[in-house]
Amino acid sequence: MKKIATLIILLLITIIYGCASMRGTGAATTYTQSIGNATEFDVKQKTHRVLVERYSFDIVRFTESSDLIYFETDWRERLPLDDEIALGVEATRSRIIIEARPRTRTYFTVRFNAETMGRFTGSDTWEYIKVTNDLRAYMRDIARDLERELDSGIRLY
Numbered sequence: 001m002k003k004i005a006t007l008i009i010l011l012l013i014t015i016i017y018g019c020a021s022m023r024g025t026g027a028a029t030t031y032t033q034s035i036g037n038a039t040e041f042d043v044k045q046k047t048h049r050v051l052v053e054r055y056s057f058d059i060v061r062f063t064e065s066s067d068l069i070y071f072e073t074d075w076r077e078r079l080p081l082d083d084e085i086a087l088g089v090e091a092t093r094s095r096i097i098i099e100a101r102p103r104t105r106t107y108f109t110v111r112f113n114a115e116t117m118g119r120f121t122g123s124d125t126w127e128y129i130k131v132t133n134d135l136r137a138y139m140r141d142i143a144r145d146l147e148r149e150l151d152s153g154i155r156l157y
Helices: 002-020 039-053 082-086 133-153
Strands: 032-039 059-065 067-074 076-079 088-103 105-122 127-128
Touching: 002 032, 032 039, 032 067, 039 067, 039 076, 039 088, 039 105, 039 133, 082 133, 088 133, 105 133
Parallel strands: none
Antiparallel strands: 032 105, 059 067, 067 088, 076 088, 088 105, 105 127
16 A cells, blocks of 8 residues: 555656746746727737737638637747846747637627747757746737727727
8 A cells, every 4th residue: 555655656746846847937838818809800800910910920820610710820930038038048939829709799809828939048949938027028018909909999889
């Protein structure tokens, strides 16, 4: 019985250690923000306008169904932010995913998700990195631009 308990404890320690040893201290690797509500037309038109025309992301996946409007951008390389450099990151790339789900017959609830990968000094492997304070501020600016665009389109009749 003690051998089984010891084995289980060792297994749990291994799992916990493996999760905790992720670069970025196990913190969130996705920045998520609720954008608000918008019409289907505004979600499609204004999401494209902000992501492609204003921030130069390329949309690589767009799907639309009765319960979801989904945009996914390609990974776009950018310069590492100051606090990413402090973590040892020498190259970064980010992508954005927008999900809009029906709230009513005419309005969708819009959610902004941003993921970032980095290459650490001395490595050729891209890894998801934690959302740092600088990255949070950078992505918050993009999300707020989208939010302002969508808010400007809401019409009450």
